Amino acid sequence: MAEKVSIGEASRSCGVKVPTIRYYEQIGLLLAPPRTEANRRTFDPGDLRRLAFIRHARELGFEIDAIRTLLTLQDDPHQPCSTADAIARARLAEVQQRIDSLTALKAELGVMIESCSHGKVADCRVIEVLADHNQCTQPHH
Amino acid sequence: MAEKVSIGEASRSCGVKVPTIRYYEQIGLLLAPPRTEANRRTFDPGDLRRLAFIRHARELGFEIDAIRTLLTLQDDPHQPCSTADAIARARLAEVQQRIDSLTALKAELGVMIESCSHGKVADCRVIEVLADHNQCTQPHH
DNA sequence: GCTACATCCTCTAGTGACTAGAGGAGCAAG
């Protein structure tokens, strides 16, 4: 027979903070678990798996709404997985875009810092470049 | 004598939305500009430069508080620029970390998508990997 | 001068995904 755990144990075992678990319940991402007589939440292994799924998906940067969709897919294993695939692909594209844009930023910041003379603000390239977009090496934005 | 422009023109010339300009004024990032008789804001070239500075810094991912510091530095050109330099370096470190973490995510998502059999959810690697962290190739999180 | 329509004003409330804190109850160990 499956063991039931408290919210604190669920939190420790899944690596999700206690208030966050309550928040997930509030927004309907996690079904409200049964309570003890003293009104405390009790989580069963299924709940923990769901919570771990959510945590992992959040770490991979999926939005709550996407996770909601992925969870309903998981609940119905006979559906084709093209939706899950599409969500993952969209996320991959986002990540790639973010990497590209951050890489451009990095170059910009690098140049800025390199050419700083470490003197007075009046001659500071960091301030100067920020003040004048045209001094940017790349049209990253 | 310097021309004064409306908030709409300031918005167009600096690429910052009208409500955003008002927001910057509200939080004290932009000094409240003088008004016309009809209570409309009038921006002078100095205001526009400040606004462009803010926009550029935001594009480079600096937080409002960091920008606030950078702006006060800009206003006092005789200070040493080590503070500006430190802010830029901190930002660069953040960007690098973000790139690293996104690169790991990208690899993870790539594997997930690659191994998706495009069949039913029951056999979907995307769902499966999300459900079980141990299937991750990298300890990115 | 009149009529549209764009632009401006202020104000409040909403976004996403939590996080912090108040105020109080229950439980286990010493």
Add this chain to the structure above:
DNA sequence: CTTGCTCCTCTAGTCACTAGAGGATGTAGC
């Protein structure tokens, strides 16, 4: 019995805006 930990609910705060209501003013064409 007291100390301290965990749990409960509720509200409000975070960041950097964004959306929308409701109303005043400015401008262009007729």
